[in-house]
Amino acid sequence: MGTDTVRTEASDDAAGRRREQRGWYFYDWACSVYSTSVLTVFLGPYLTSVAEEAADPAGYVHPLGVPVRAGSFFAYSVSLSVIAAVLVMPLVGAAADRTGRKKPFLGAAAYTGAAATTGMFFLSGDRYLLGGVLLVVANAAQSVAMMLYNSYLPQIAPPEERDAVSSRGWAFGYAAGSLVLVVNLVLYLAHGSFGVAESTAVRICLASAGLWWGGFTLIPLLRLRDRTPAAASAGAVSAPGLRQVVATFRDMRRHPLTLAFLLAYLVYNDGIQTVISQASVYGSEELGLGQSTLIGAVLLVQVLAVVGALTMGRLSRIYGAKRTILGSLAAWTLTLAVGYFLPAGAPVGFFLLAAAIGLVLGGSQALSRSLYSHLVPPGKEAEYFSAYEVSDRGTSWLGPLLFGITYQVTGSYRDAIISLVIFFVVGFLLLARVPVRRAIADAGNPVPERI
Template sequence: MSAARVWSRLGLPRPELRAWALYDWADSAYVTTIISVLFPIYFGRVAAEGLSPEVATARFALGSSVALGVVAVLSPVLGALSDRAGILKKLLGFFLGLGVVSSAALALVGHGQWVLGLVLFGVGNVGMAGSLVFYDTLLRHIARDDELDRASTAGYALGYLGGGLLLSVHLLWVAKPGWFGLPSTDAAFRLAFVSVALWWLGFSLPLFRRIPEPRPSALTGVPPVVSFRAALAQLRETFGELRKYRQALLLILAYLLYSDGIGTIIRMSTLYATGMGMGPGALVAAILFSQAVGVPATLLFGKVATRVGPKRALMVTLGVYACVSFLAYFMRTAAHFFVLATVVGLVQGGSQALSRSLFTRLVPRHKATQFFGFFSVFEKFSALFGPVVVAAMVGLTGSSRAAILSMLFFFVAGAAVLSRVDVEAGIRAARDAEARAAAHS
């Protein structure tokens, strides 16, 4: 089978779609190695040396919340500015650079230097999350309506594959540092952080080469203005307009809830399992297998969404997450963690990819960046709540189990709001707005 046919079957028939999806391959290395697996382990073993597991977990959670709060404040303003000034790719590149530099700098964190570790981890989170605001928006500019679900899920599948491949190399480094001429396990961790930076940067280059900068304010008739004051004025206007798109707003509210649970599980599960006494080898092996399972599962959700619709497919993933958060309360062994990590791998990519493609359908193309800025605000502020709940529950109960169980609320409530979204009505409203804007441009 030719390469072109393979790409087409994945839902990426055109070069710009492939370049766009490759960014998921690039930045997922940061998510798997630094957010999900190795840095939490390194933080607990090295940076937070001398702290109890409970205190380390609480500080790690609060550090994550602060970083996400910064992105939540910046996202809508930068989104409005990028639309008016035509600098979407430049802003993506800025946040990419922030993430790459801070990732490499994690190699400088030594024993007991938990403050430095959290600062660099926070800056890297700002870089990654900030870049995704503009990356997600690009999909609306390069994909047709019938390509959205397949392209979005293909991107997440590539992310699983790329992040998993690099993490497997890191696993070998950490498990057998002597094989690679590394003096210690700590040196293997540090080399892994630097390799993430190089991987992220290198595989991001096709996006900047293949995808043209979207034209500023293409349908609005508003002249490009590089001004934060003008961007803030447009931001106020956009917030007022967003209320007119009821279905998009309902999806944002649903996403606020269920993405909180998803993000918290991703960020805190490794520390939770480490606190139970699980070794790095078992943890990384479980995450690796979860990544491998996620590749075909995410692609399958893209196909399922084309048959039953993205909303129904998304509801399935939330039901699975609710079961995981309930069963995690009873987790006792490495085998339990392995099973639950595998189940999460089945739905994680699908839930995130379908949320992105569904929201893209419900907003006008000429307002995509600004609305994705608001989408990011709700996503990041929602991500503040989960780690804070974890820290609070640990403080109140002295146990991480109650904190994991509390995530059940976010999935049930998110599904309840999502059930009220009328997808067809939302699509009609977005397309009508595009037609009106085109008529007046």
Template structure:
């Protein structure tokens, strides 16, 4: 097989195939999280007629807490795995740990609400930690020219895998009575078990085939490794002083990326609480979003090629602002479908163009360092939006205002993005940015 053939068909490499299968594996969790898990928590474990507003608050703040812990622990876990050359072990611990927590979540009776919440937070935290380890394999299994294409395969298969898992869960919800699952509670719990089993089973190929790289040096203690990781972050922060466009961009990304992730995770609460969606209706919306997001990302990529990355990204943020503003006024389910379709068109594009802009502004030969920091910056405030949503809902009891309250995240992000001068990153981007056929999309774990 020639080098050109390998670039065209990256999945012929067993390590690449098994690596992208982990996207397929964890996408079942990220998709069923915002459909089955949210409905189970808000309608079964903490029903409104008994608990009032507790369900949506537990959901929002549980997401926030797990993301906060993930932001703290991900750099440390990643640094330890790199330093000791045992990323595969850490991937197994985190991915299978999350899978088991998801399965047990479906087996535990909903009356054990403290245990249910603990399992929910644990599963979400394990996903965050597993992704930090998983991403570290990419430069080891693909050349610099192949990285973007392999990443795109993971993104695409993730959407397909999540969509298939959602279809199976939808079948359980709709036709569960034919297999003896007569109660909605039982069907939702079966969906949770499906979620955990899918995640765990499709993780196994990666654990079997991927190989660890040698330790970077003589293994240090966990404390020393964590301290070294912290020093690396500080060094990169100091380096941003000489690159103001990149500094403005990263601050912008901190805010608008958190807004994007929070809208995706909390819009289910809006649908359930304000528009009285059934579990099946909610799954239908998310299924549509799954299959529209990829062509939407490709469309935004073409617009970025024609009009430039910054104008295209600003247009995406403007559409997000429009979605949040419109959500304040909609009263019918059909308008939620319309807004979900609009989100699908810019969801992948917002991430892919952000990544392209980042590639055009980083100093030469420092890709790994700055993309590592880029991933860390995406996690640093990832807890803020969900916490803000939960706080507004706790004060108002209205998820409509809670969704609208996320608007400042997009406005602040757009404000900092406007300070980035395109000429400064386009010139650098001509040197080492990906070609137009490479990685039109970039997945961000939900």
């Protein structure tokens, strides 16, 4: 075979890989609006108001005959969706690896979630139970789809490209979230000018996220391709539910350094997720800031997370992914320390805090994903990324629990927010102890020049 032929084939492979990568980015573009507009901004308050409309005089609703405070219904629905996702993800991941057909599973999960989100347009009056069911379906489907989406990373990007590719994916997601959130906020804040009621504006915002999710999912489904499963995966048999969860983690015991990274990730990521979910509570209750300020801060986080993800992706080329993540964890710790001393009634300080969160948020998550992708044994991408998502979702109650207990004991949201530093300090120490180059080699993957 001539040199020109080899060069042509290499060029074709590179072009095909770039095409897949661009398609892969667009799934983050498609689904991130659900996380931003639906979960973060609109659904929680709206579903709670619907549940309150259906509540009895004592303030309870009765799904399946179980008395539940209307104000707790949204939180319980989210918790139920996490349980459903934890049971389904390892099962789907193992099946996707065994068959090599990730794309049909990705499409089924994405369109299930998109349809459930679009159906939220019909959430009106006292239909709180409909809202709870749609939330459980959409949230669980999104988790399954993200697990499959993440598992493509080691297949579409060689080791030296993964930090940059993962960072661009996060940047696409945050950019889409920002764009749609701006449009949603214009409709919501000026709903009277458009001739619609406030509740109708919210339902349109919810449904539009589902339509966006479903529409742009077509791009990755057209560009990503399935691959022949590795021999180890082709002979595997999926076990039902919890048995598959146990089987996956039992298999991971053969790769203790991968488990060591996963432990570090679940600790510091729990801190990240808690800061995101509790920052608005801190801003409203401790700093006395209004709803418009809080929504503006959410939008600022989304915009700057794009910049942060791309910047940290570039830094990883110089310092390596592990060192860059460690630097981001130090930045998270400093951000919380500054937040502790913010004066009440000072929106400028809160916006600066939001800017700091945005700059480290996208990059720390993107590089964690790409670093983990090096630690996954070939042929077990979807199964191992299901463990990654389970670790993310399954422990996401620890941070809020610490936050709540600290507030209950001290009566201070400042003490509650600073208590979260423990997650970043412990996560930093655990990650610093992981010999990532040896972990990559032990997983059977080529070790990048800089990691």
